[in-house]
Amino acid sequence: MSDSQVWRTVDDYIADHVVTDAHDDALAAALRDSHAAGLPPISVSPPAGKLLHLLAQMQGARNILEIGTLGGYSAIWMGRALPADGRLVTLEYDPRHAEVAVRNIARAGLDKQVEVRVGAALESLPRLADENPPPFDLVFVDADKMNNPRYMEWGLRLTSAGSLIVLDNVTRGGRVADPDNTDPDVVGTRAALDMIGTHPRLTGTAIQTVGTKGYDGFALARVLA
Ligand code: SAH
Ligand code: DHB
Ligand code: MG
Numbered sequence: 001m002s003d004s005q006v007w008r009t010v011d012d013y014i015a016d017h018v019v020t021d022a023h024d025d026a027l028a029a030a031l032r033d034s035h036a037a038g039l040p041p042i043s044v045s046p047p048a049g050k051l052l053h054l055l056a057q058m059q060g061a062r063n064i065l066e067i068g069t070l071g072g073y074s075a076i077w078m079g080r081a082l083p084a085d086g087r088l089v090t091l092e093y094d095p096r097h098a099e100v101a102v103r104n105i106a107r108a109g110l111d112k113q114v115e116v117r118v119g120a121a122l123e124s125l126p127r128l129a130d131e132n133p134p135p136f137d138l139v140f141v142d143a144d145k146m147n148n149p150r151y152m153e154w155g156l157r158l159t160s161a162g163s164l165i166v167l168d169n170v171t172r173g174g175r176v177a178d179p180d181n182t183d184p185d186v187v188g189t190r191a192a193l194d195m196i197g198t199h200p201r202l203t204g205t206a207i208q209t210v211g212t213k214g215y216d217g218f219a220l221a222r223v224l225a
Pocket of ligand 1: 042043044067068069070071072073074075091092093094097119120121122142143144
């Protein structure tokens with residue numbers, strides 16, 4: 001077996017034996033319908049979705065913000081960690097993705113708690129801020145990587161001490177550690193990671209991962225007072 005076959009096999013094992021709630025019909029159907037609608041297969045994996053769910057629970061999250069909805073798979077995992085009066089706002093640029101997500105979220109029974117807002121996140125975020133929402137306890141940044149530093153700035157503005165910001169896909173196939181790489185995704189991700197390392201109100205780490213999505217990684221940043 002190739003390395004990537006091993007990673008996939010073990011991720012499937014984890015999904016079957018550890019993340020047993022990944023077999024839930026609404027989550028499986030969300031992936032199936034996302035695929036059927038031609039959305040790219042880049043939702044978080046079941047083990048990573050469960051991690052987001054656990055992080056939301058550990059945060060005691062009542063308010064969650066997601067940037068990058070796709071078909072709503074990660075939103076369902078996080079939305080399920082909310083109390084009955086909790087709320088998740090998820091921002092999606094592509095109306096076709098948002099349409100699939102709205103259906104998937106409704107089937108999961110989360111349409112009262114999860115709101116999909118269509119448009120470029122950098123346009124939706126100032127509008128959201130104008131509404132003076134309560135601080136978000138968890139922010140999941142998973143959209144166009146070149147804007148990651150802007151999303152970190154908005155994350156800081158819309159959270160408070162103790163909030164958690166999760167940044168997806170931070171290794172970029174290893175290119176993140178190549179200072180000569182000028183790929184906008186890499187430049188944006190490196191700037192966001194540098195913010196975690198240097199901003200006085202952030203402390204965090206980044207973890208490299210393998211699994212069904214190959215070699216990948218995510219960063220966690222805790223917001224300080
Ligand atoms: N969080 C999802 C996967 C998101 S994939 C999950 O794990 O299930 C990234 C998504 O970000 C895509 O749907 C893409 O259309 C969206 N996106 C790209 N640029 C964006 C932008 N400027 N504003 C908002 N969403 C954007
Ligand atoms: C890409 C985006 C993602 O959010 C992801 O999880 C994997 C890949 C991409 O744009 O290639
Ligand atoms: Mg991602």
